[in-house]
């Protein structure tokens with residue numbers, strides 16, 4: 001208990017969410033005390049295990065300021081936000097309010113409290129339709145939906161704040177996060193699931209009848225689109241490295257985080273079927289507007305500059321970690337329902 005009080009604190013917005021919970025664990029393992037700040041709109045209080053949970057909204061700047069004054073974190077890791085790119089097309093106001101205005105509130109509270117270091121969860125969505133692949137950080141930003149636009153705007157804000165106020169930031173542009181920690185205690189449980197792997201595993205577990213596949217006529221070997229899947233524990237490790245990078249590198253920096261390997265939607269579904277031992281029926285639909293055929297990261301910079309060394313290099317192993325968590329989550333949830 002005494003030890004936890006002297007550990008340097010990091011405020012983790014979105015710390016009750018999928019990636020945020022894994023980041024909190026990685027911080028704990030490296031000697032930091034993560035303080036999760038979350039409104040639980042898409043996160044879970046049970047996932048906050050490595051430090052306190054401060055309930056609050058990004059929209060509430062006085063609450064953020066009060067939490068910063070209470071905990072005096074040395075830096076902020078900012079993951080909170082709305083995440084479903086498809087929803088952002090039909091409800092852009094909510095995305096700009098939450099992801100952009102909410103971030104401005106956070107930055108203002110940090111400025112008032114003299115906290116000048118932030119690691120920001122950006123996305124491959126900043127790039128839009130790729131002009132070349134694999135995509136390196138110098139690729140132009142041409143987001144094709146409001147979600148990607150919010151990430152690009154916040155990156156721009158961080159650059160402007162570096163010049164004007166000396167804010168030090170790292171934007172981590174994740175490609176597609178998958179998997180779960182080896183302990184099987186936290187995993188991907190979005191309330192409104194739109195991600196391929198958890199949806200495929202739901203079908204394997206008999207919770208959904210089939211999975212929707214959007215487009216089988218892309219110019220790829222099997223016709224389905226190709227994405228770069230990076231394990232959530234590898235992502236979490238990169239946040240700790242980014243925090244250390246902030247200590248010696250002023251200004252605004254950005255790094256891609258991806259496995260540098262592409263897997264098609266069909267290959268992911270086949271791997272999920274192999275790992276779970278169950279068939280996964282599909283329903284083919286037309287392509288979604290703005291869905292690029294291939295998105296694969298060039299993560300050379302994160303490896304070279306941050307010293308990032310992702311450990312999960314095999315799709316089956318990545319999905320197997322998600323499946324172990326998925327099975328445990330279903331068992332615990334059904335035991336809870338039976339007991340209540």
Ligand SMILES: NC(=O)c1ccc[n+]([C@@H]2O[C@H](COP(=O)([O-])OP(=O)(O)OC[C@H]3O[C@@H](n4cnc5c(N)ncnc54)[C@H](O)[C@@H]3O)[C@@H](O)[C@H]2O)c1
Pocket residue numbers: 013014015016017018019020037038039040041042043044056057058059078079080081082083098102121122123124173174175176177178190
């Ligand atoms: N999952 C991916 O593959 C992926 C890829 C690229 C970028 N990202 C980014 O990473 C971050 C985390 O993603 P995730 O998959 O863990 O999502 P998530 O929904 O599990 O986590 C986001 C958390 O933020 C909280 N939150 C949302 N709006 C809030 C608000 N206004 N105030 C306070 N808390 C709020 C939610 O309750 C949730 O716990 C997001 O910023 C997302 O855009 C994710």
